[in-house]
Amino acid sequence: MKTLILAFVLLGAAPAAFACESVSVGGITVQQPWSRVSIGTQRPGVLYLTIRNDGPADDALTAVSTPAAETPMLHETVVSDGIASMPHVMQVPVPAGETVELRPGGYHGMLMGLTGPLEEGATFPVTLTFATAGEITIPVQVLSMRAEGPECDDGQ
Amino acid sequence: MRRRSVILLGLGGAASAAAFTLGLGAWRSREGVLARQDPRLPLPLSLMDWRLTDHRGNAVSPDDWIGRPAMVFFGFTWCPDVCPTTLLDISDWLEELGSDADDLTVALITVDPERDRPEVLADYLANFDPRITGLTGTSDQVGSAAEGFRVTYQKVPREGEDYTMNHTAGVFLFHRDGRFGGIVDFHEDRRYTIPKIRRMLG
Incomplete structure (x- = not known):
C-alpha cells in the first residue's frame, strides 16, 4: 500500500515529464522525439529527435511524414560567415556506430502546413524513412515553447 | 648632438x-x-539612422537606447529553429542575470516585416522573457536598421507563396553610450556569454 501511494506521489510530482519513446528497426534506434507547441497553424512546427545506428552499415534518414503537417521536410540550420540559413536537406546521414541528433541549431524536421495546432502535452506520430532500415513510426511529444531539449522521466 | x-x-x-x-x-x-569603422561591424547607436515600431506600437529610434546597455538581434517569427533557439538562449541569460539585466534593452528586429507586424510580434514574444522587445517597420525602415547594424538578410522563396529568410544570426551588444560592444555568436558557449553581457551592464 505504501509503495502504491508513493507511486502516485511520484507520478503527481512530475506532470511535465514523459516516458520518452524509443523505437528500433534493424540497427537503427530512434529516440527522444519532441516538438514545440505552435502558435496557431501558420508558422512551421519543428521536430527534433536522436537516431542511433548500432548496425554494421551506414544508413540515412531520407524522409519524414506525419498527419500533423502537409509538408514535413528535413532542414539544417547552417551559420556561415555569421549568416544563418536553413537549407532543405535530401537526407541526414547516420553512419554505422554513430548517433545523430536532430536538435536546436542543427538538423531538424520542419513541419510545414500544420494540419492543426500543436498543443502542449499532446503527441503526434511521425514516420521516418531510412535508406536501409526502412520505416520507423514513433510518437512525438509536444513540449512548451521554452523547451530546449527532450523532457524524459527516465533521466535520459 | x-x-x-x-x-x-x-x-x-x-x-x-x-x-x-x-x-x-x-x-x-x-x-x-x-x-x-570596420565595415563588417555595427555602427555606434549614435551614428545609426532608423526608425521602427515596437510590438506595443511605440516608435523607437537608436537615440532611445542610448543611456542603457543594449542587446539586439535580427530574426523572424516564422523560423522554426534559429529564432526560438536564440530567444530561448536570451531568455535563459536574462533569467541568470536576474534584476541586473532590468536595465538592459533587449530587442529582436524582424527581417520579415511583411509577416511580422507589431501584433504578430506581440503574440509571439508573449512566450518569452517579457523584457524582450520586438521591432518592425516598413521594408525600407528595416533595411535602414539592418544597414546600421551591418546585417544582411535575404528572402528565399519556397513552394507556392511561402518563403523563408536567411539573415545574420549573431546577438549584438552595445555599451551604455551606444558604442558597439561585441557579438555573441549563435553557437557560442554560454560560459563566455554571461561575463560578456555583464561587462556591458557594468
Missing part, C-alpha cells in the same frame, strides 16, 4: 600633440568614426 636630438624629439612631440588636438575633432565626428 645628443642635446639636439632631445630638442628635435621635443619639437616632434609638441607637433604631434598639436596634431592630435586638431585631429580629435575630426576623430570624434561622424565622418571620422565612419572612416575608421
Whole structure:
C-alpha cells in the first residue's frame, strides 16, 4: 500500500515529464522525439529527435511524414560567415556506430502546413524513412515553447 | 648632438600633440568614426539612422537606447529553429542575470516585416522573457536598421507563396553610450556569454 501511494506521489510530482519513446528497426534506434507547441497553424512546427545506428552499415534518414503537417521536410540550420540559413536537406546521414541528433541549431524536421495546432502535452506520430532500415513510426511529444531539449522521466 | 636630438624629439612631440588636438575633432565626428569603422561591424547607436515600431506600437529610434546597455538581434517569427533557439538562449541569460539585466534593452528586429507586424510580434514574444522587445517597420525602415547594424538578410522563396529568410544570426551588444560592444555568436558557449553581457551592464 505504501509503495502504491508513493507511486502516485511520484507520478503527481512530475506532470511535465514523459516516458520518452524509443523505437528500433534493424540497427537503427530512434529516440527522444519532441516538438514545440505552435502558435496557431501558420508558422512551421519543428521536430527534433536522436537516431542511433548500432548496425554494421551506414544508413540515412531520407524522409519524414506525419498527419500533423502537409509538408514535413528535413532542414539544417547552417551559420556561415555569421549568416544563418536553413537549407532543405535530401537526407541526414547516420553512419554505422554513430548517433545523430536532430536538435536546436542543427538538423531538424520542419513541419510545414500544420494540419492543426500543436498543443502542449499532446503527441503526434511521425514516420521516418531510412535508406536501409526502412520505416520507423514513433510518437512525438509536444513540449512548451521554452523547451530546449527532450523532457524524459527516465533521466535520459 | 645628443642635446639636439632631445630638442628635435621635443619639437616632434609638441607637433604631434598639436596634431592630435586638431585631429580629435575630426576623430570624434561622424565622418571620422565612419572612416575608421570596420565595415563588417555595427555602427555606434549614435551614428545609426532608423526608425521602427515596437510590438506595443511605440516608435523607437537608436537615440532611445542610448543611456542603457543594449542587446539586439535580427530574426523572424516564422523560423522554426534559429529564432526560438536564440530567444530561448536570451531568455535563459536574462533569467541568470536576474534584476541586473532590468536595465538592459533587449530587442529582436524582424527581417520579415511583411509577416511580422507589431501584433504578430506581440503574440509571439508573449512566450518569452517579457523584457524582450520586438521591432518592425516598413521594408525600407528595416533595411535602414539592418544597414546600421551591418546585417544582411535575404528572402528565399519556397513552394507556392511561402518563403523563408536567411539573415545574420549573431546577438549584438552595445555599451551604455551606444558604442558597439561585441557579438555573441549563435553557437557560442554560454560560459563566455554571461561575463560578456555583464561587462556591458557594468
